[in-house]
Amino acid sequence: MTNRTFTALDRLMEQLDQALHTVFGPAPNPGRASPAAGKADAELSAAERELAGRLMRINHTGEICAQALYQGQAATARLPEVRGKMEQAAQEENDHLAWTEERIRELGGHTSYLNPLWYTGSFAIGALAGIIGDKWSLGFVAETERQVVRHLEGHLQRLPVEDNKSRAILEQMHDDEGRHATVAIESGGAELPEPIRQAMRCSSKIMTHTAYWI
Template identity: 80%
Template sequence: MTDRTLSLLDRLIGQLDQALHTVFGPAPLAARDNPATGKSDPALTAAERELSGRLMRINHVGEICAQALYQGQALTARLPEVRGKMEQAAQEENDHLAWTEQRIHELGGHVSYLNPLWYAGSFALGALAGALGDKWSLGFVAETEKQVVEHLNDHLRQIPTADDKSRAILEQMRDDEGRHATVAIESGGAALPEPVKQWMQCNSKIMTRTAYWI
């Protein structure tokens, strides 16, 4: 069955299956090698391990949200080529999801207990953005990824100096997210109104501060 023959109900069922796997299933298999492979893993203090674990949990939540956003947008995207870009971006974010979850476990931490909530909210936002039109959907992607890059730069300043493994993962994620933003703009993404950008920043702060602890 090709994508052209899939009904909305078919795609909804597929998205539900994807959601269950993302939130409750094991970490997905990454298509690329983990950037942390081969990096030194010196002994970190208890405080350093806790800080790195919390920061990586925030980034894992970000990848849960990214999966949901892209899947929601793919569901409501109007042009097949835009839907394809969203689905491809979601597949690439799988690598980030796998890398961050692996690092969290190595540091002795846990993923956020609120992941189902993060996924549901982000999926709804993605579906709404897609329903508004492809140019706004792509613009939403571009702005989201721009803010993610800024967020990753902030975490790279906070991560303990000795934690080369976490740093390598965050650097690769930053490069990938920047590329996603560029692709979205080049594909016709519209610049979002300033109030929408500020609202997105406010929501991001709530998510990051909550995920740091829970």
């Protein structure tokens, strides 16, 4: 059997398949057990369950965006080692995607109806970052993950105190995202200019506000 050389069309179809599975398919099988496994589900009031469900929906949408960003960057990264880091990061984010979706269902909520829109936009941004250059692509990853860490810290403060299952998930995500940021910088990522960081924060606010309600 000879090794097949993949064409640009092959790679495009692979990216389309990944997109459909990420947005419309069932949650991927996580490589790690959920941090919520084995923890008792607290008796939450209806209002507390709704709040926790909405917060977890925001985090699930964030993971949809992360998948798209990493997949877009992997599609256009110039150096094989950078492409490999993007693909590995996307695989690790699968755990977060599965954990948050499971917890949303347990809380009686639903994932965001706008996930296809957010995936498309995030993939385009990731692909553009990869085209601009690998050091900027890695810098974009680092800044994205830093903002996610701050975002998770805010959610940990807002969660109902008794919701140990959701809290365990977000705490593990917080640790993972911080590590992703560190790896991106250590791999040669450049610090992004302040106007770009501000634009990213603005985009994040729009996503979080809409995902909270829709």
